[in-house]
Amino acid sequence: MSNIITEEIKLKYIEYYKDHKLQKNHVLYEAYGGRGLVCNPYGLFKAFIKRQDFRKYQHFWVIEDFEANDSFTREYQSMNNVHFVRYQSEDYVKHLATAGYLINNVSFPPYFTPRKKQIYINCWHGIPWRKIGFDMENGNVDTRNTIRNFLAADYIITPNDFMTSIFRKTFKLEGIYPGKLIPVNQPRTDLLFSTKKETMIQKLHNYGIKLEEHKNLILYVPTCRERENQCPDIHHIEEYLKLLEILEQQLNTEQYQVLMKPHQILYEYLKKNKLGSKKIIPAEIDTNEMLAITDILISDYSSIYYDFLETEKPVLFYIPDGDQYKKDMESYHSAVEMPGPTFKSADKLTQCILEEQWKHPVYQTVYQKQKQWTNPWQNKHSGEKVWEIVLDGRHRNSLISLKNKKKKILIYGSDLRGNGVTQSLLSLLEQMNYEKYDVSVLAVLNAKNTNGDMIESVDSRARVLTQIGKINGTKEEMSIYDTIIEKGLSSFDAVKNYPKSLFRREFQRMFGWTKFDCVIEFTGYSPHYGMLFLASGAKRKMIWQHNDLGSERKRAVHGNQSLEQILNVVFSTYPFYDKIVSCSQSVMELNKKTLSNIWTRKKFTYARNTFSINRIYNAIEKNPFLEIGQKDYYILQEQQNENDNQIEMQLLPLPEKDHKVFITMGRLSPEKNHHNLILAFHRLQKEYPKTILFILGDGPLKENLQNEIRKLHLENQVFLTGNIRNPFALIQKADCFILTSNYEGQPMSVLEVRVLKIPVIISDFTTRKDICIPNGQLIVQKDPDSIFQGMKKMCQGTVCNYNFSPEEYNQSAYLEFEALLK
Structure with missing residues (x-):
């Protein structure tokens, strides 16, 4: 099935x-x-x-x-x-x-x-x-x-x-x-008081289990140690069945009958392997109906014991691997005070039953305390009361109510891939005033489900709503949707045919009846979510611009203008947003000049990106370096081999101390101009052979750049590191940070390296003025010769002496963002 x-x-x-x-x-x-x-x-x-x-x-x-x-x-x-x-x-x-x-x-x-x-x-x-x-x-x-x-x-x-x-x-x-x-x-606890033993005798009989009416029933209810997407450990299964066997051997079977009601995952395994069938209560039989006829409950911290406290009957705890179990469980509750004795030994458990040790006053006190905590309402007709509320209005x-007076903000962050947009969002979430704003982040798992760690890295004060499922419409609706997503809202007919009811329904599917005060498409690159947020019903809708999008639209990778169609669709949504927000003033001016029209001209504004200062300081405190035979290495990656417990490492050799180290960080794509940087560095090597270039990042041009490095015989001088977890520890070792982009938005990497007081070379891209500070950088043009001249000056001792307060910058930038919410 x-x-x-x-x-x-x-x-x-x-x-x-x-x-x-x-x-x-x-x-x-x-x-x-x-x-x-x-x-x-x-x-x-x-x-x-x-x-x-x-x-x-x-x-x-x-x-x-x-x-x-x-x-x-x-x-x-x-x-x-x-x-x-x-x-x-x-x-x-x-x-x-x-x-x-x-x-x-x-x-x-x-x-x-x-x-x-x-x-x-x-x-x-x-x-x-x-x-x-x-x-x-x-x-x-x-x-x-x-x-x-x-x-x-x-x-x-x-x-x-x-x-x-x-x-x-x-x-x-x-x-x-x-x-x-x-x-x-819980309405299920009503069954503790309404279930009759003769009814359960027949129910169990239907499943081939004979309930012996004259005996005291001991019900063993082990929980599942594993999470629901994991298979049960066979060792645990054997342990559960062994306990049943010991109890039957050591107790008087004329007085006691022992049955087990396992967790659903355990039951499916037992059923499939035909284990203990005459003693195992099927998952289809309600647990509380079984508890109603149980005389002694044995649990291992299964939360079902809370329900059982209503019966005033004894509960015992059997946890043979208690210390490890407590560690694995990540419990909300202390295991010190329990409403019954706890055992690691099956023999001592049976002795407890024989001696009725649960009657000790200590256990009785805890029992009553937990019973009151579990069910403070003391209502044995909870189900009836629910229907009185829902159907009768009583x-x-x-x-x-869980409502409060905070403004509710929803921010779309896509798959939180490792780029500047993501870091800007994560930093913004660190700066947010959570006393004033209720913040939800809409995240998306990538196709391979490999970005879970990034989604988990979001500031815990924000709420992450990870997308699940896809938009669902009729064939006619999906045909219109496909057309809109492909062609956008750039014509009167397209606007007229915008499937508002489909998008409204999709918003309800994702967020129920929640009403947001403000929705923000923070990536600025998504046709689907750009369209979806228009139907959100939010009082304020904003979409971000993190780059010179006119140039970005023309960007080609391997000869394909991959972003032109996507961005044209996104641009077509601009008239329906309240604010079009650039990441800096110069980016706003540039985008307004190239992208505005009579419907959008007054909507352009800006709020500079913040950045995470703590991320940098925490990174440089770590020590991802290794010395082997008087040679220093940076640890790019490490993982433990499960077979032999050895740690496998990918190492990056570090240069000798008399070498000049240049470093850059960014996506390996055409706009970053890495090709000209490598050509310039090749020329620099001829005059200054004791120089090294580290290029941090990954992207579609990686293979092309590797070929260029091999062609110029720079394999031992230029290193493509890929994306690394702790770039700042390596950047701190550099003598100069260099950014030679053809165009940029507000490059966060320049702000980040300023925290480390490292000299900076940047190219003369149009929006550079937003990151330039007095004596804070050497500006070069984008061609190889100009880049070479800049690097040569650094080798000759040119120094950037600048003052930069990251705290003051972040405070000012955040206030720009908050002003947009008013």
Whole structure:
């Protein structure tokens, strides 16, 4: 059975979305992507059954595996208003698009788009023990569909103050979430008090498990050590099964029955390999219904034990590798105070059961404290209260709002590739006044998913919304979209045909019902996002210019004018933005001269880029150098070989101390004029052989430049390093920084190297005046002879004596940016 999201399914979804009315009396329930009738959606469903208006509604359950859920579908077959639909089927997308009420304990697929008057209740699947959301190691990427769903939800259930804080801070919903939190205990815990043992005997019997009614049930509930995209460790599986065996050997089997309810990932492995089948509770059986008939719970910090505290029955903890487990878990909670004894030894665990050690007063005190913390509302009818709020309009004064008075700003940062635009954005985010502004950064994973580290590097005070899924329209809409993206809005007919409803829907798909005060297309190069932001509904829309775009439009790589079509489309969106913002005054003047028209002339303005001072200082404090046999090397890359634990390094040889070192940094593309720089350096070598040139960066001309270096026999004097993690440690070793570009915007590299007080040579590109300071640079023309003369002067002892305060510069530049937001 496949859960792959096909283009056909996405198209069906949007057709139902657009062409079919909302069915106000339809309710769609989904738990864990169709696992079955479990968790909080099941608790809400059971609560709905008790309502007098239950029969007035049609209830649709999402099921992934109908065979595994056969007994449940048969259980409700007599109710003609309860239906079951297969996950990712046409029926599924039909009801997802048209049901008046949507219930989910995780998230709907990336193509899901909220629609007006459709009520979405997200009933998150528990109180976490280990870190989730943006607190995870790769939280900026891994949370992308979860956050998208939260922003689309009208209500999110929060069972206690801790979970309210999780939604507010850990998922960063404060200030951006337009819905309301419902403060009630988890609806699934209602099942602890309404489930009958005889019912569970029959349910388990349907799966071939015999529940012995006269015995005390010990339920072992191990969590999954691995994250959801990882396979379970076979060592852990064997450990779980071994515990079951020991418990049965050492306990009185006439008094106790031992069963295991593993995490879904573990269960799938056990089921596939046919391990412990008569003792393993299927994933399709609700955990809380099992807890209702459990006499002793054994856990390993599975957060399900929080639910069990409501029963007042004993809970024990078995963690044989406790220290390592705590380290791997990255927990929110201390393992020091637990509501029951903790063991590393299975023998001591069984001894505890025999001696009832959990009755010790210390454990009882913690037990009651945690019970009160877990469920402060003390409500055994939480599901009913949720429906009273949503359907009957009662208890509205108990709802929690996460809104605040900060201005909400959305900034598009693309894939945060390693270039000057990205560094400008990252620096701006460091400078932002987060007391005044709520800042979201829209990031995009690249095609190979290799830019996760850059996405994670964004200032944690900002919220990263990593794009997931793609724009989804009908065939007719996508045909119009393709034309607009290719040709832009440069004609009256194009503007007239701009698919505003498609882009508005896409904005809703990505950001739910969130309303931003200001949207910023910070890259200035994206036709899609440039068009999308026009439909954002934001009060202020701005688009950035980081370069001399008239010249950039003409830039050719390997004979192809690769940016002309893209930039022409971007330029066509300018009349519909409120501000067109250049990265410096001279860039603004140049772009205004070459790109403005009667609709845009008054929209041109500028705000200089800031740059990260801490990034430079932190970099130079590190020591990425290595001495081997009295020879110094710079460590370009290093990684540990998993097979033999050896560290593999890529090293760059450093010159002797009597050599002059020139260094440049930038993309290896035509506008950077590296070809003429290499020709000039070749001539310099003849007069000053003790010179070295480092070229930092990567790009489409790398192979051409390598060939040029070989042709001139400069392999031991000119080095292409590629992109390196710590360029400033190497730059600090240089005698001169040189930038010979044909054109630039506001080259951040010049500002950055000024922090290191290094002499600077720059070419006479049009916008250079924005980075020139008194006695701060030697200016040359762009031809090889002029570049050579400049480098020669540096070799002869010409020194740039300048004063530069990076702090004062950043403060002034940031105020220019903030002025645009007023």
